[in-house]
Amino acid sequence: MNNRIAIAAAGLGILLSLQSCDLQKTNINPNASTETSISAVLTGAEVSLGFNAGVNAGLITNIYIQQVSGANGDAASFDNYTTNPSYFNTTWGGYYTGVLDELKIVQLTAAEKQLPYYGGIARVLTAYAFSTLTDIFGDIPYSHSLGGNAEVNPVFENQEAIYADLQQQLDLAIADLSRPASDNLGALPSGDDVIFKGNTANWIATAYTLKARLALHLSKKDPTAAATALSYLYDGGNYRGIKNLLGDAQVVFGVSATNANPYYQQNTTRPGWIGLGASFVNLLNGNEVTDPNTTPESQFVDPRRAYFATPYPAGSTTYKGSAPGVSGAFSLIGSYYGVPTAPVVLLSFSEAKFIEAEARLIVDKDDPLAEAALQDAVRASFTKVISSTTDPYATLQKQADYIQAKANLTGDFQQDLKTIITQKYIALFLQPEVWVDYRRTGYPAIPLAQNATSSANPEGKIPRRIPYPQSEQSLNVNTPAGSTYQSPALWWDKN
Numbered sequence: 294m295n296n297r298i299a300i301a302a303a304g305l306g307i308l309l310s311l312q313s314c315d316l317q318k319t320n321i322n323p324n325a326s327t328e329t330s331i332s333a334v335l336t337g338a339e340v341s342l343g344f345n346a347g348v349n350a351g352l353i354t355n356i357y358i359q360q361v362s363g364a365n366g367d368a369a370s371f372d373n374y375t376t377n378p379s380y381f382n383t384t385w386g387g388y389y390t391g392v393l394d395e396l397k398i399v400q401l402t403a404a405e406k407q408l409p410y411y412g413g414i415a416r417v418l419t420a421y422a423f424s425t426l427t428d429i430f431g432d433i434p435y436s437h438s439l440g441g442n443a444e445v446n447p448v449f450e451n452q453e454a455i456y457a458d459l460q461q462q463l464d465l466a467i468a469d470l471s472r473p474a475s476d477n478l479g480a481l482p483s484g485d486d487v488i489f490k491g492n493t494a495n496w497i498a499t500a501y502t503l504k505a506r507l508a509l510h511l512s513k514k515d516p517t518a519a520a521t522a523l524s525y526l527y528d529g530g531n532y533r534g535i536k537n538l539l540g541d542a543q544v545v546f547g548v549s550a551t552n553a554n555p556y557y558q559q560n561t562t563r564p565g566w567i568g569l570g571a572s573f574v575n576l577l578n579g580n581e582v583t584d585p586n587t588t589p590e591s592q593f594v595d596p597r598r599a600y601f602a603t604p605y606p607a608g609s610t611t612y613k614g615s616a617p618g619v620s621g622a623f624s625l626i627g628s629y630y631g632v633p634t635a636p637v638v639l640l641s642f643s644e645a646k647f648i649e650a651e652a653r654l655i656v657d658k659d660d661p662l663a664e665a666a667l668q669d670a671v672r673a674s675f676t677k678v679i680s681s682t683t684d685p686y687a688t689l690q691k692q693a694d695y696i697q698a699k700a701n702l703t704g705d706f707q708q709d710l711k712t713i714i715t716q717k718y719i720a721l722f723l724q725p726e727v728w729v730d731y732r733r734t735g736y737p738a739i740p741l742a743q744n745a746t747s748s749a750n751p752e753g754k755i756p757r758r759i760p761y762p763q764s765e766q767s768l769n770v771n772t773p774a775g776s777t778y779q780s781p782a783l784w785w786d787k788n
Contacts, residue, residue: 330402331399331402331406331411332480332485333485334395334398334402335395335399335415335482335485337395338392338396338399339418339487341387341391342392342421342544343546343637343639344387344391344637345384345388345422346425346637346639346725347554347555347556347723348555349384349388350388350429351637351725352556352559353371354727354728355723355724355727355728356371357371357374357728357756358572358718358727358739358755359570359572359573359582359617359739360572360573360718360723360727361568361569361570361626362567362568362615362617364567364615364621365566365620365622366563366566367566368566368567372617372619372620372742373618373742373743373744373747374745374747374749374750374753374756374778375745375747378761378763379763379764381760381761381763382762382763382764384429384759384762385430385765386764388422388425388426389426389434389439392422393423393438393439396418396419397415397419397439399411399414399415400412400416400419403415406478406479407477408477408478408479409470409476409477410470410472410477410482410491411482412466413466413467414466414470414482414486414496416462416465416469417463417466417470417496417499417503419462420459420466420500420503421503421640423435423455424456424459427455428725428729429725429759430758430761430776431452431758431781431783431784432451432452432773433449433450433452434447434448434450434769435454436450445768445769446769446770447771448771449772449773452784452785456785460508463500463501463503466500467497470496470497471493487544488543488544488639495535495542497533498536499540499542499640501525501526502525502526502534502535502644502645502648503640504525505522505526505645505652506522506640506644506726508522508525509522509651510733512651513786513788514784518655519652519654519655520652520656522648522649522652523652523653523656526645526648526649526652534648534649535640535645537642537673538641538642538673538676538677541638541641542639542641544637544639545635546634547633547634548633553633553634554632554633554635554636555637556631557631557632557633557635560625560626560631565622566622567625568614568622569602569614569615569624569625570617571586571613571615571616573601573718573719573722574612574613574614574623575588575614576715576737577594577595577598577719578590578591578594578598579591579592579593579595582738582739586613586614586615587613590611592698593698593699594686594691595695596675596679596684596687596691596695597674597687597719598612598627598686599628600628600678601627601630601678601722602624603625603626603627603628603631604624605623617740617741618742618743618745619743629678630722630723637723638723638724641673641721642673643673643720644670644721644724644726646666646669646670647666647667647713647716647720647721649662649663649666650663650664651710651714653666654702654709658709663702663709664701667700667702667712667716670717670720671695671720672692672696673720675687679692700712710734710736711736711737714730714731718730718731718737732757733785733786739755741755742755749778750778754778756778757778757779757782757783758776758777758778758779758780758783759778760776761773
């Protein structure tokens, strides 16, 4: 399922010929200067990260969490957890070779040439990529993982130690990005940074938001995790996370077939393989995740439904998702993410406010600012996704009614946690973060997939990790033996 997209993401020549408005300025002669060379590598790493976050991490984990379904073809094995470990070679290699190796080059060159802004950007992206890998696989090669032929059998490092170092790396990134522009002894990042065009304030806000995300991941392990997350978002009364939609960290793609959004590429090269999951479509219909996928829509339909999903049958006004573990594509990825130029979102203002809402709830379940942050998060998602309020389900009044019905807190901690995580699950459509939230909180309480028992998942439970890829099991003598979809448990997932 992933090979064609991984190849497209890995080829630097392809990456440098992208044609979208966000990427068209990245045709750079790598021989023109040292700064241009580092520019080309940064561009390639950012776009490769977008591809890998979209498909090699995103779609796989989104199938497990039932936002999408492996409806047909090879994708069906993801739906019932029978995938051969060789399929995960692309996820592993896509991140290590296609992203992290390139970001290491940026960091080393930035240090040598005294270009702290390039170094700071690369550190943020490196922390993001490593955090994704460890949240999927658990213990992974880390400090010795990018040594090339000098490190052919890198050791697997403890996730707890990796998390601690990721926070330190983000602190170093913030320090680099906070230095005056004159400290850069060369060109500053600009159009070669396809995410923020060199805007250091946006990168600093992204770093603080990522720090808050990683802190909150420890909610099962650390009773101070929520307060720590808030301390990263707020310095006293000063908010320093992602501040608005313009600060969303995302990669926007081009219009041609090889440069298009990875979800679009997946659907056009493998039509019918990826549909939408019944749990997700049920929520878009205003129902519960466990309702039958034939349940009629309720009074409070999600205003984003027509943007996240396609009608089924085509031309109708109804929407239907595939039951987990059952083949068959019904509603597909809709117009917001399903067009060539759609973004792959890494971190967003909406997520920052969801983090704040949950953290405030944990610290003080009666904090009124928790509900305010929750509603800000939902409104931000509406604003980002909904392009026409003439849609009868997406009028301003319908949006207000939905928030009042679905995004209000009651004072009951578990019910309110369910509300926050469920709304976050919808808003962060196609992002791997929703799988982390499920494993931390148990919400949304999605049903078990049918036909989902295998030697790697004998009880048919929702996956809590991915087995190590076949390539690493075969080639690295330090790969831990016996990994399955359930064990060994990730460090932050242990009770």
